[in-house]
Amino acid sequence: MADRSLALKIGIVGYGHLGQFLVERIQREGPEVGLQLAFVWNRNSDKLKDSVPKELIVDNLLDITHRDTDVIVEVCHPQIVKEFGVRFLSHAHFLVGSPSALSDPQLEQELRTAAKQHSKTLYVPSGALWGGQDIQRMNDNGTLRALSIRMSKHPSCFRLTGGLLSDWTEGEGRRVLYHGSVAKLCPIAPNNVNTMAAAAIAASTLGFCGVTGEIVSDTALADYHIVEVEVTGPDGFSVKTVRQNPAKLGAVTGNATYNSFWSSLLVCKGHGGRVFLC
Numbered sequence: 001m002a003d004r005s006l007a008l009k010i011g012i013v014g015y016g017h018l019g020q021f022l023v024e025r026i027q028r029e030g031p032e033v034g035l036q037l038a039f040v041w042n043r044n045s046d047k048l049k050d051s052v053p054k055e056l057i058v059d060n061l062l063d064i065t066h067r068d069t070d071v072i073v074e075v076c077h078p079q080i081v082k083e084f085g086v087r088f089l090s091h092a093h094f095l096v097g098s099p100s101a102l103s104d105p106q107l108e109q110e111l112r113t114a115a116k117q118h119s120k121t122l123y124v125p126s127g128a129l130w131g132g133q134d135i136q137r138m139n140d141n142g143t144l145r146a147l148s149i150r151m152s153k154h155p156s157c158f159r160l161t162g163g164l165l166s167d168w169t170e171g172e173g174r175r176v177l178y179h180g181s182v183a184k185l186c187p188i189a190p191n192n193v194n195t196m197a198a199a200a201i202a203a204s205t206l207g208f209c210g211v212t213g214e215i216v217s218d219t220a221l222a223d224y225h226i227v228e229v230e231v232t233g234p235d236g237f238s239v240k241t242v243r244q245n246p247a248k249l250g251a252v253t254g255n256a257t258y259n260s261f262w263s264s265l266l267v268c269k270g271h272g273g274r275v276f277l278c
């Protein structure tokens with residue numbers, strides 16, 4: 001068992017699927033892996049009463065600066081990243097669960113600046129992205145030429161704005177919903193593109209405008225999501241990966257992504273004032 005006084009203090013912002021998963025797992029396994037809860041916030045705090053000790057519930061996000069916290073984890077909504085991200089980074093390292101928020105170039109710049117200014121790390125979880133560290137390495141050594149990501153899911157697993165998929169019928173098969181820049185895709189599918197956003201942040205020389213995203217609805221995918229990544233480098237270099245992510249019908253997030261998120265949290269021990277894919 002880890003020394004409790006050395007445990008990283010984790011604040012969780014949001015108590016939906018991912019927030020509940022993380023809170024339960026920190027409560028269950030935290031002592032073994034050196035994590036403890038600093039606080040939990042949800043816009044409706046009634047939801048927390050039965051599962052979170054009263055002294056750890058925060059009612060107002062502006063009050064978190066009074067909490068001794070090492071890492072703040074946002075698992076809520078891109079809007080919270082926009083409103084509070086800079087404040088979070090002034091206080092603690094920040095694991096951003098909704099990285100699609102960074103498709104707003106001004107916000108991305110503000111967060112990068114805040115991380116540098118306060119010597120805190122802005123962590124971006126790799127989610128369902130395979131090979132993110134390799135993409136980041138190619139980006140950093142100037143050999144990344146192009147990057148495209150296709151996500152295919154059952155139509156019940158998409159949450160799209162503008163009624164883009166309101167007319168689907170069981171058995172209709174495959175339908176390409178969008179193909180283009182990840183920058184334009186993020187506002188259309190904010191809950192479905194975190195993996196692509198993580199890739200665009202790793203590939204900062206291409207950025208959200210230069211990384212290509214495609215989303216495909218496929219009624220044959222009742223048991224899993226598929227994530228395909230194609231990376232292009234110089235002189236004919238290329239890598240293609242296909243990830244099959246088991247997922248229930250209607251689930252936005254594949255089962256393996258929850259475990260991936262937990263693994264990402266375990267990395268958040270401080271990597272200086274910068275953005276770090278984990």
Ligand SMILES: NC(=O)c1ccc[n+]([C@@H]2O[C@H](COP(=O)([O-])OP(=O)(O)OC[C@H]3O[C@@H](n4cnc5c(N)ncnc54)[C@H](O)[C@@H]3O)[C@@H](O)[C@H]2O)c1
Nearest residue numbers: 014015016017018019043075076077097098127191194253
């Ligand atoms: N990076 C990844 O790999 C990854 C994986 C899964 C989910 N996510 C993202 O993490 C976030 C949480 O995912 P989830 O599956 O737990 O979602 P969820 O819908 O189950 O929970 C979201 C929670 O945030 C609250 N909420 C929603 N909009 C809000 C707003 N504008 N202001 C305040 N609270 C708000 C909801 O009430 C709910 O408690 C989402 O943005 C999702 O896109 C990222």
